[in-house]
Amino acid sequence: MPETVAVIGAGLVGCLTAIALAKRDYKVTLFDYRLDPRDQKTIDRNLRSINLAISSRGISSLEFVDKEVAGRVLKGIIPMKGRMIHHLNGAQESQTYGLFGESINSIDRAVLNHLLLDELERIGSDKVQVKFGHKLSKIKYGKPDEFQSCVFATEEGVDQVYATNFVVGCDGSYSTTRDQMQREVRMHFSQEYIDCCYIELYIPPSKNYDARYKGNFSLAPDHLHIWPRHQYMLIALANADGSFTSTFFGPWGLVESLLKSEARVREFLIKNFPDAMEIMGINQAVKSFMSHPKGALMCIECDPYNVSGGRGIILGDAAHSMVPFYGQGMNCGFEDVKVLMKLLDAYDGDRAKAFDAYTRERHQDLTAIVKLAKRNYKEMSHDVTSKVFLLRKKLDHWLGKLLKDKWLPLYTMVSFRADIPYHKAIAISKRQKTILDFIQVLIIAAISLLGYEGFKRVSRRLKQASRQ
Amino acid sequence: MPETVAVIGAGLVGCLTAIALAKRDYKVTLFDYRLDPRDQKTIDRNLRSINLAISSRGISSLEFVDKEVAGRVLKGIIPMKGRMIHHLNGAQESQTYGLFGESINSIDRAVLNHLLLDELERIGSDKVQVKFGHKLSKIKYGKPDEFQSCVFATEEGVDQVYATNFVVGCDGSYSTTRDQMQREVRMHFSQEYIDCCYIELYIPPSKNYDARYKGNFSLAPDHLHIWPRHQYMLIALANADGSFTSTFFGPWGLVESLLKSEARVREFLIKNFPDAMEIMGINQAVKSFMSHPKGALMCIECDPYNVSGGRGIILGDAAHSMVPFYGQGMNCGFEDVKVLMKLLDAYDGDRAKAFDAYTRERHQDLTAIVKLAKRNYKEMSHDVTSKVFLLRKKLDHWLGKLLKDKWLPLYTMVSFRADIPYHKAIAISKRQKTILDFIQVLIIAAISLLGYEGFKRVSRRLKQASRQ
Structure with missing residues (x-):
């Protein structure tokens, strides 16, 4: 009888975890509180995503889990070889990332998520089942070697209980798995919000085809665009259709004071980002700035990440939310999966040892990248000038x-x-x-x-x- | 129409808050998930209490709230003018606390709690209602000036909803009020466990009356007794009946290794605390050490403590759990009540301003005492020798x-x-x-x-x- 595992959260890290565990012959059930995002006709835009940049750690982890899967899901990525700094006078200045032309790669979070869900179906429901509309409410940990009971609230209104050998929580910054783990484990935990609000904006595809870029792009797609203005900034990352997902970052006090009137927002955007407003369309930009959800950014650190006896573990944002300024959030989460699988392989499937080793070995890397990401806000918004x-x-x-x-x-x-x-x-x-x-x-x-x-x-x- | 307030948690700080608010003409409902602790024939011993030492801040805050209440609930306190260090050779050494004979005061947590609940009844159910068996599960914050909805799970199994003008959370280290507040507020939050386990032990009253102490005490009741042994220690505080509540503190690793056999525990206790074992009774001590719950100690820090618009606030351990080594946990919690009431009075009942000012003014004091308490473990267990x-x-x-x-x-x-x-x-x-x-x-x-x-x-x- 194969061991069973409940993976909580069908986001990027949860999907990759499910694939990796299925390949190791665990019987995987992946739960998510949302409904299947692929059911909607168009890609679900929650209007608060920050585009992803996948780089070496993310790619190598995907490839470690499955080379073919990596090939398929990374097909649409757009390489970005540097930052493009947009000065206030409209001048653009390219700063390359790598020494030898290395690139990070723009990728749409929703698209990547859908592709990974498709991969789970390809593996087959005898190995992986995905249950949407299941909101975790409680985990009752048994003794090591006993079953763990996960309680889910579902649409039918009745609590459903699933017994499983172990639980992997990939349920993000506000992780219920982590909360429940804290009832079993003396966990150091800290969450800190930085004084920065983000708002998703949008640059539509250009009307004209640009031969240089082989597409309808109004900016160079091979750069991560930054309009650094010291206390605040705008960024933009290319999508395959020629559009850019753009994000404004600024202190909460500033945003709240701007939001008092449309005129203020308009004046602020035109004054600070005149070239961006031209390609965004000022009316559309003002409307989005006013109406889109205002996102908060936080840093989360934990220790340990697991329940003793191999009963449970948390990966990804649930264990180490970081601010997005080093482009490492997902890359680090994917690397979590690789590190854990390598340990499971090294300990020959002895979960108790592998999970303990994960906490011991991974902790210094996770706290390091959380701090580094925080520090990089100053570099992106200010130092680059x-x-x-x-x-x-x-x-x-x-x-x-x-x-x-x-x-x-x-x-x-x-x-x-x-x-x-x-x-x-x-x-x-x-x-x-x-x-x-x-x-x-x-x-x-x-x-x-x-x-x-x-x-x-x-x-x-x-x-x-x-x-x- | 008087404003309504839901105070969550009928512990020490919750009771004092309820009294203070009732005196300011709010209509108070005090909720607690436990049943009325006074209903049980004997005082509820959960076997994991650490005796309290009430000192100047606690007393002055009680007196600020109500001089007569203070007089009644503090009647049974036992002054302790110093530490009594018990060396391994049995020698005792008194170290006075104050310069001019000032004392801190031993008081039983359960007794104090019962007396404060009695005081609430004395105020009358038109002003304060106490609802036991109500476990808070959710708070839905309305807009400022709207009602806040508190949802409680009760014995009847059905969720009960109470609408109230504002909420004060005094529900301790694992505060649900704080959790719910975090859904409304970007709260910095950290919890850190120290590597120290505590176990409640007990020294029974002596068979002989001691004229010096006017009671059946086997140790001087006017001292806080400490058996400092560097990595671990034993303490004891007197109760009015001649008994002492004693607590062992030591690293988790040590405790877990001792618990592997009764013989180990026996050997450890006799070797390290021979004089204490004589008055405790070694068999009883070993049994308690093995069977009593093992308590964890943690530090919690938050910022802010309130929801804007005067909709909610947290006080006491919910906002600032500290380790017990400076004897300030309850004293600081009572002082919270005094500080908040002074601000409410100063702002003439304008909750929005008073709560904001509380976070602004109180934060530096709360982080300071949390840190100080942590530092004092080394002083008590090690430096005193x-x-x-x-x-x-x-x-x-x-x-x-x-x-x-x-x-x-x-x-x-x-x-x-x-x-x-x-x-x-x-x-x-x-x-x-x-x-x-x-x-x-x-x-x-x-x-x-x-x-x-x-x-x-x-x-x-x-x-x-x-x-x-």
Whole structure:
């Protein structure tokens, strides 16, 4: 008899978990409180999604779970090789992400979710069953080796009880699995909201076909577009149909004061994002800004992530919600699945040991990326316009290209090097930062000695010498 | 029409809140999920209480709410003027708490709770109604100025809905009010368990009457007894009947390893607390250690504490659970009530303003005491046996006596000076610590110059001089 598992939450991480466990011969039931999102004619737009950027960790985890599945669900992704900074005067400035042309990839959350649900059907209902309209209300944990009882509220109004060998909670920031786990486990837990509200906006496809981009795009689709304005910013990521999903981020106080009148919103948008308003359509933008849901951003940290005896575990946002500014939320969640499956394989299916090891080994990476994501808000909205930041970034890139694997910019390690765990990436970056600080002092000293022109001459020669 | 308020939780803070609000002409309904604890013939012993020490902040808050109530409920308290340290060799060492004989006071949690419930009945059911057996399951917040709907599960099995102008949550560490508030408010929240388990033990009344103590006490009732053993400790507080409520504190790993056999527990208790075992009875102690519930200790911090528009607020452990090592949990909770009532009075009943001001003004004090309580575990279990600690403590006391209000030991400020807010007490203490550090260096220098005997001679003369 195969062991049974209840996976809670049919979002991205929940679907991938279900696929991975089904491949390991568990009998999987995947529960979600929503109805099947594919039943609706058009893609469900809840008007508060932030487009996803899938990068190395996400892709390698998908491929680890199943290479063919990865191939199918990643077909529509749009590579983005850098940020495009939109200055207030309309000038655009490209800042590449990688050292050697690496890209992160824009992908629509809803589309990816639907494709993963399709993959579950392909596996077959003897191995995976998906039950929509099941809202988890309680988990009664038995002793290790006993069954765990999950209680669901359903449309019929009666509580339904499912007994299962173990539970995997992938039910997001407001996870009921996590709440229920806290009744069984002494869990450290913290949630912190950052003072930032987000509002989804929309750039429609252009009327004109653009041969450069092979599509009706009004902006370069191979960039993540940012309009950084220090205290607030706008971003935009391309969709396959030529449209862009755009998101405004700003402090709650500002948003609340703007929302007092349509005129204020209009004035604010035109003043700060004139070029974006042109392609968005100012009337549509104002309407969306006023009426779309206002999203909150929070950081969640837990410890441990599992119930002893292999009875339950939480993955993804349920365990480590992070703000979206490093583009790592889903990538990290997918990596959770890979890490857990590797441990299950290593311990030969001994869940008790594998889950305990997961908490022990994964914790430092999860807290590291949650902190890093928080820090990156300042970089995206503010630092990208600073001369010193750009100089350091150039130096960092130049050292990376010159020294190859001996010098790795932090962004490269986080986004393009799935082989380097988050906490190691940060440790390496700290060491490199000390060196960069030192070089910066040297440069300042050299400039004051040689004058700026003299310094440029010398550094040009050094650069030439290093190429030879 | 008077405004209605639902107070959730009929524990100590909930009862005091209900009394205070009833006196301000709100129509109060106090809900608790338990049945009336006074209905049971003997006092309900849940076997996991830690005896309370009420000190200046608790007493002054009770008196602020109602002087007569304070007089009646505090009748049975037993003053404790210091700690009694029990060394392993059986020696006892008294360390006084105050500079001028001030005491904290032992009081039984259940007795105090019953007396406060009696006071609510005395006020009359036209002003306060108490509904036991009502377990809060949901709060639906209306717009400001609308009603808030509280949904309760009752014994009858059907959800009961109560509409009220506002809600005050005094429902403890696992507060449902707080959970529900988090659906309405972006609340920072953290919970952290410390690696410490507690087990309630019991010292029965002595068979012999002790004239010194005017009762059948086997230990001095005017002290808080501590058996500090570094990684773990035992404490005991007197009850009016001659018995002591005792509590063991130790790391979870140790407790779990001891619990593997009765023999281990017996050996551990005899080896570490021989004198305590004599008066407890070793068989009874082993049985209690094995069978009594194992309590966890946690710290909770929140921000904010209220829902805007004066719709709801949380007080006491629901807002700031702390570990019991500074004896401030209930004192701080009672002070919450006093602070809130003063603000309601100052804003002339404008709840929206008063609740917002409460969060703004109270937060720094609550985070300060939560941290301080955590730090004090080390002092109680370990530092109290250190020579340097005791020397500094003596110096601190001596400066306090000499300089009066210009030098206040931290313990004095926290426990005996309700007029100094927690965060100010800590700020003052930090300044004094710098001076103590400096004096410590001077003393060490003096001893190495004069030799220890020479130093004692000089310091004796200085002391005499300061008395003249």
